[in-house]
Amino acid sequence: MRWVVHADEDGGGRLALLAEPSAGGAAPVEVRRVTDLAAAVRELEAAHRPRWVWTDSARLYPDLLRAGVRVARCHDTVLVDEILAARDGKFGAPRTLGAAYARLHDLPIPDVGRMTAATEAVGGGGPMQGSLFEPDDSGLPPELDQLDTLIEVYHAQASQLDAAGPELRLLAAAESAGGLAAAEMTHAGLPLDPELHSAHLVEALGPMPAFGGPGARPAKLQQLADGVAEAFHNPALNPDSPTQVLKALSASGLPANTTRAWELRELDHPGVPLLLEYKELARLYTANGWTWLRAWVRDGRFRPEYVVGGVVTGRWASRGGGALQLPAIVRRAVVADEGWTFVVADAGQLEPRVLAAISADRGLAEAAQAEDLYTELGDVFGGDRAKAKLGLLGAMYGQTSGEVGPLLATLRRRFPRAIGFVDDAAKAGIEGRVVHTRLGRACPPPSARWRRLVGGAEGEARADQVRHDRGRFTRNFVVQGSAAEWALALIATLRQRLGGTSAELVFYLHDEVVLHCEVADAERVSAVVAESALEAARLVFGQTPVRFPLHLATVKCYADAK
DNA sequence: GAGGGAGGCGCG
DNA sequence: AAAGCGCGCCTCCCTC
Numbered sequence: 001m002r003w004v005v006h007a008d009e010d011g012g013g014r015l016a017l018l019a020e021p022s023a024g025g026a027a028p029v030e031v032r033r034v035t036d037l038a039a040a041v042r043e044l045e046a047a048h049r050p051r052w053v054w055t056d057s058a059r060l061y062p063d064l065l066r067a068g069v070r071v072a073r074c075h076d077t078v079l080v081d082e083i084l085a086a087r088d089g090k091f092g093a094p095r096t097l098g099a100a101y102a103r104l105h106d107l108p109i110p111d112v113g114r115m116t117a118a119t120e121a122v123g124g125g126g127p128m129q130g131s132l133f134e135p136d137d138s139g140l141p142p143e144l145d146q147l148d149t150l151i152e153v154y155h156a157q158a159s160q161l162d163a164a165g166p167e168l169r170l171l172a173a174a175e176s177a178g179g180l181a182a183a184e185m186t187h188a189g190l191p192l193d194p195e196l197h198s199a200h201l202v203e204a205l206g207p208m209p210a211f212g213g214p215g216a217r218p219a220k221l222q223q224l225a226d227g228v229a230e231a232f233h234n235p236a237l238n239p240d241s242p243t244q245v246l247k248a249l250s251a252s253g254l255p256a257n258t259t260r261a262w263e264l265r266e267l268d269h270p271g272v273p274l275l276l277e278y279k280e281l282a283r284l285y286t287a288n289g290w291t292w293l294r295a296w297v298r299d300g301r302f303r304p305e306y307v308v309g310g311v312v313t314g315r316w317a318s319r320g321g322g323a324l325q326l327p328a329i330v331r332r333a334v335v336a337d338e339g340w341t342f343v344v345a346d347a348g349q350l351e352p353r354v355l356a357a358i359s360a361d362r363g364l365a366e367a368a369q370a371e372d373l374y375t376e377l378g379d380v381f382g383g384d385r386a387k388a389k390l391g392l393l394g395a396m397y398g399q400t401s402g403e404v405g406p407l408l409a410t411l412r413r414r415f416p417r418a419i420g421f422v423d424d425a426a427k428a429g430i431e432g433r434v435v436h437t438r439l440g441r442a443c444p445p446p447s448a449r450w451r452r453l454v455g456g457a458e459g460e461a462r463a464d465q466v467r468h469d470r471g472r473f474t475r476n477f478v479v480q481g482s483a484a485e486w487a488l489a490l491i492a493t494l495r496q497r498l499g500g501t502s503a504e505l506v507f508y509l510h511d512e513v514v515l516h517c518e519v520a521d522a523e524r525v526s527a528v529v530a531e532s533a534l535e536a537a538r539l540v541f542g543q544t545p546v547r548f549p550l551h552l553a554t555v556k557c558y559a560d561a562k
Numbered sequence: 563g564a565g566g567g568a569g570g571c572g573c574g
Numbered sequence: 575a576a577a578g579c580g581c582g583c584c585t586c587c588c589t590c
């Protein structure tokens with residue numbers, strides 16, 4: 001059963017019941033106008049668990065969640081449109097029904113983007129609007145009925161997915177499930193104790209400065225800054241300024257091309273350790289200090305916004321709060337509620353295992369049956385695990401220099417299909433072709449700038465450079481993107497199977513999920529996660545001997561999971 | 563004074 | 575301009 005949803009601005013909306021595919025016909029069987037959309041969705045969900053067809057979970061679902069309504073399945077039209085558009089070589093359109101409609105009819109893409117929280121906060125909306133909220137930001141021509149148009153676009157997408165085959169249908173369903181999971185995660189929030197984080201900050205930085213603003217530094221940070229200035233005999237030296245630091249280093253006779261930590265560590269000077277410590281703490285202060293805490297943590301929950309498919313490879317991105325870069329020290333303040341615990345699951349060595357699966361390399365697949373793939377691979381390099389890891393990562397990232405070259409030659413000999421697979425992807429990229437993930441997500445075609453540079457107008461070396469840059473990108477795309485599909489399938493399966501437990505998905509980071517559940521449920525939840533991981537592998541890779549072992553931990557504090 | 567590129571670093 | 579992919583977000587610093 002499929003219900004199409006169009007929401008009004010006032011909590012009501014229209015619902016259209018689609019005919020079963022076997023019955024044929026594109027016209028809805030029934031259309032209802034409701035004044036309380038959340039209540040209507042709740043009722044139909046309880047009675048039928050339909051597949052909901054709507055424009056955009058990111059816009060609609062948070063309101064439903066706030067009203068206490070959850071749904072099992074949906075078709076997210078803008079997410080699916082983005083996948084389909086990518087396969088036509090089109091990227092960067094706004095996530096609106098108008099863009100999907102325009103693409104369907106070969107019209108210019110309307111330039112109506114979603115208003116972000118930030119633009120709303122500063123009173124965006126323009127001088128012509130009577131309210132802060134855009135009444136219609138669909139980007140559709142006003143004469144079109146939005147529900148009818150949504151139905152039309154949905155049918156077109158469904159037939160494109162059917163024509164493309166089961167892999168892409170699976171990707172569309174998983175991406176849509178991801179859209180639901182993302183909204184649910186933001187709704188739930190990651191439990192984070194602000195007092196505890198603040199205490200960690202005081203421990204590292206000293207007390208919070210009484211007055212904010214530029215130049216205000218916590219005590220320990222200021223001491224370090226003073227120490228650096230003194231060591232380089234320059235009282236005015238601002239350690240935040242790479243330009244000034246580089247000058248100071250040079251004045252002290254130290255050879256450095258950049259002020260990056262790895263390069264500074266090579267230098268022998270009393271100011272350098274102070275500078276390194278300063279940089280580390282300054283990073284903490286600016287990225288995850290008290291300002292961050294106040295902006296992003298409310299009522300003991302960190303609530304970032306997730307952008308499903310926000311990375312070209314299909315990985316998620318995030319907006320605000322730096323959710324996908326939470327440093328270890330912040331994780332120390334991520335503590336489960338009283339009587340609750342975290343179940344943290346991360347996939348070990350996901351990308352090389354994915355490579356083994358998508359390339360169907362028997363040798364690598366065999367190694368990928370082991371708990372530690374790199375140790376297993378070490379035999380190839382005389383038992384040297386580090387070499388195995390370096391070589392394989394080099395193969396997936398396109399590294400050729402340094403000691404990786406000879407390792408790669410060995411790997412190529414031993415695992416010809418696996419290395420051949422990424423080599424082929426690199427070759428496609430270099431030649432300006434596109435590559436696809438396991439389930440059919442397409443990488444962007446070369447840009448006009450790329451074609452111009454490859455044309456050679458600016459010199460052979462430059463042309464070579466950009467061609468090989470793209471080769472490394474496509475080489476990695478097939479692996480990273482297929483790994484993202486496994487993770488997406490895990491999320492989709494998990495949220496279906498966690499019903500009946502207290503568990504909620506509260507964080508997701510590329511190859512790692514964090515669930516928050518009652519202590520008594522932890523064992524059962526762990527089992528569900530393990531089963532879901534198996535199911536994800538089956539869904540995405542079919543029959544494969546490759547194992548995707550999970551590292552499972554039940555912990556009170558996120559930082560203890562590692 | 564807004565905007566954006568560069569440098570830098572956190573995460574996978 | 576760190577060998578080697580993908581991001582977000584901070585400050586600095588230059589341009590308009």
